[in-house]
Amino acid sequence: MFSFFKKKEMLDKATQQKIVDSIKEAESKTSGEIRVFVEHHCSFVNSMDRAKELFAQLSMEKTQARNAIIIYVAITDRQFALFGDTAIYEKAGGAQFWEKAAGKLVGHLKKNELAEGLSNCIHELGTALATNFPYDPAIKKNELPDEIVFGK
Numbered sequence: 736m737f738s739f740f741k742k743k744e745m746l747d748k749a750t751q752q753k754i755v756d757s758i759k760e761a762e763s764k765t766s767g768e769i770r771v772f773v774e775h776h777c778s779f780v781n782s783m784d785r786a787k788e789l790f791a792q793l794s795m796e797k798t799q800a801r802n803a804i805i806i807y808v809a810i811t812d813r814q815f816a817l818f819g820d821t822a823i824y825e826k827a828g829g830a831q832f833w834e835k836a837a838g839k840l841v842g843h844l845k846k847n848e849l850a851e852g853l854s855n856c857i858h859e860l861g862t863a864l865a866t867n868f869p870y871d872p873a874i875k876k877n878e879l880p881d882e883i884v885f886g887k
Contacts, residue, residue, distance in 0.1 A: 745773050745774070745775065745810055745885060746773060746849070746850075746883065749850075750849065750850040751883055753850050753854055754771055754850065754853050754854060754857070754883055755881055755882060755883065757853070757854040757857040757858060757861075758770075758771065758857055758881045759881050760858075760861070761857050761858060761860065761861020761862075761864065761865075762861065762864075762877065762881065763870070764861065764864075764865040764869070764870055765802075765861060765864035765865040765868050765869060765870055766799070766800055766802065766864075766868045766869070766870060766871045766874040767798075767800070767802040767803065767804065767823060767861075767864030767865075767867075767868045768795070768798050768802065768803040768804070768877075768878055768879040769803070769804050769805075769806070769857055769860055769861065769864070770793060770795060770803070770804070770805050770806070770879055770880075770884060771805075771806045771808070771853065771857070771883045771884070772786075772789050772793075772805060772806070772807050772808070772883070772884045772885075772886060773808045773810060773883055773884070773885055773886070774808075774809055774810070774885065774886025774887055775809065775810055775811040775812070775886075775887060776809055776811055776812050776887070777809035777812045777814045782807060782809060782814040782815060782816040783816040783818065785807060785809070785816065786805055786807035786816035786817070786818040787818055789805060789807060789884075789886075790803070790805045790818055790820075793805070793879070793884065795820065795879065796820055797878075798820065798878045798879070799874050799875065799878065800822060800868055800874065801820045801821050801822040801823075802819075802820055802822050802823040802864060802867070802868045803819070803820045803823070803878075803879065804817065804818065804819040804820070804823060804860050804864070805817075805818050805819075806853065806856060806857070806860075808849075808853070810849075813844070815837075815840065815844070816837075817833055817836055817837055817840075817856070817860070819833070819860075822867075822868075823863065823864060823867065823868065826863075826867040826868075827863040827867060828863075832863065836856060836859050836860060839852075839855065839856065839859065840852050840853070840855075840856045843855065843856075
């Protein structure tokens, strides 16, 4: 079937590359994992519930050290959530750390700085991962892909 309408990408190529580069840089210093999931609409009332569902669907709880983080963004609905597995959630400082990281991301998003906001957020989360889960050659280096996952 041929369509005359070109589906618009959620993120342009430069933005995608900046985010993936940020993930690779952050993960180079840690055994932890960061994934970014982007879609237009959040199918849940609460974006954190959606992030938890995606975390499970992407098998992120299966990292060896239980130190994976998902950054969830619903672009059209203007929602996001940060969700970390049990070990990193606690070691990074609990709710206070995550609320602070989310607050910084909100500041960028309010200025329509999605790429910069996600890049900075990834850097901050990566620093927490590196502090609490430094690179360990005994752990399989890249347990999860670095590419952005796109929903509908």
